[in-house]
Amino acid sequence: MFISVVMPAYKAEHTIAHSVQSALDQVHNNFELVISIDDQVDYPKLLADSGINDPRLVFTDTGAVGTGSSNARNVGLNKATGRYIAVLDADDQFAPTKLGRVATALEQYPLVTTGLDVMDDVGQHLRYVGCGGNNRLLAAADYKFTNISMDSMVAHDRERVPVQYDIDLPCLVDLGLMLDAFCYVEGSFHLAQPLHRYYKQRQSISIGPEASQRYVRIKRLLLERLQSSHYPLFGGETAIQGLISFLEHSLAAEKLFDAQCQMNPSLIFEDHLESRLKVLLGDQDSAQY
Structure with missing residues (x-):
């Protein structure tokens, strides 16, 4: 099962690398991580400078600063290509088996x-x-x-x-x-x-x-x-x-x-x-x- 994980990013410079890495470390690896930028920070460069550069990362932008988490998530949802959606905030983390367990449950x-x-x-x-x-x-x-x-x-x-x-x-x-x-x-x-x-x-x-x-x-x-x-x-x-x-x-x-x-x-x-x-x-x- 392919899952689109949506991550809104606002003032997340100090936490996003750990959050993204927790997604990339999933046992279930059939996913994309859509990062919806809401503060005009260059998160692709920030993550690359942290040693994170993965083809499963997808970036989109609200085009403004601080439009709100709901709008940023909706922008991410509109960019996402998967039928199945999970959410990960840019200061939270997934346990390694989360997407696998969720994917199994979403089948039913x-x-x-x-x-x-x-x-x-x-x-x-x-x-x-x-x-x-x-x-x-x-x-x-x-x-x-x-x-x-x-x-x-x-x-x-x-x-x-x-x-x-x-x-x-x-x-x-x-x-x-x-x-x-x-x-x-x-x-x-x-x-x-x-x-x-x-x-x-x-x-x-x-x-x-x-x-x-x-x-x-x-x-x-x-x-x-x-x-x-x-x-x-x-x-x-x-x-x-x-x-x-x-x-x-x-x-x-x-x-x-x-x-x-x-x-x-x-x-x-x-x-x-x-x-x-x-x-x-x-x-x-x-x-x-």
Whole structure:
């Protein structure tokens, strides 16, 4: 199976070489890596200077600076030649067997997700997300209670799930894609192993200044969309109510997160949210093991 991996690149000079190398080191080597440049940096030269020069690398450009991750990804999608799409951010990495495991799952399922190994910006392990239990089909209603954050580990068959990224979302763009995808399929097939390494960068959209306020605003927007039937989900009302429930729990956790960080500066939002979900829903319904 041929897979197109899409990588948006913005201010990625210090991380992209490691991210690209993690793709080139895949056991499954039948792929292209489409790098969508959104900052006018000469990434072909930067990578070549790092000793990376591979015919599987394809470069495209948004033609501007900072048009946003959604637009950069869409430009990459439009350049990609494969039916099957995976995403790799320019500061994250694939585990060596990720594409192989995903390719096998895509033969049967049009939407595939994997567990995450979440690390800080120096590569120290923080936690796993979505790595509990067996590989399984996650209905849309249950999806976020397993993958409680960071939805960038997705792969899809774009003939059966013809989605692009929502340019109106400044963050949570991967969750926005998943909501659109759930309009075509009942859920995702989830590989419950840490096949995707997600790095929390100090100044990234997910952990930089005022990140909590951005997240609250977009979570409220997604909640309003779900409540107004903006997303005609394949799973109907059950799917809608499950996703609404998660966003409501997540927004409630956001209200207390800053105060909790004052007492525990090393706290990350995923740990804070999970602890609340365990209390509210019981251990069997929380995501992280």
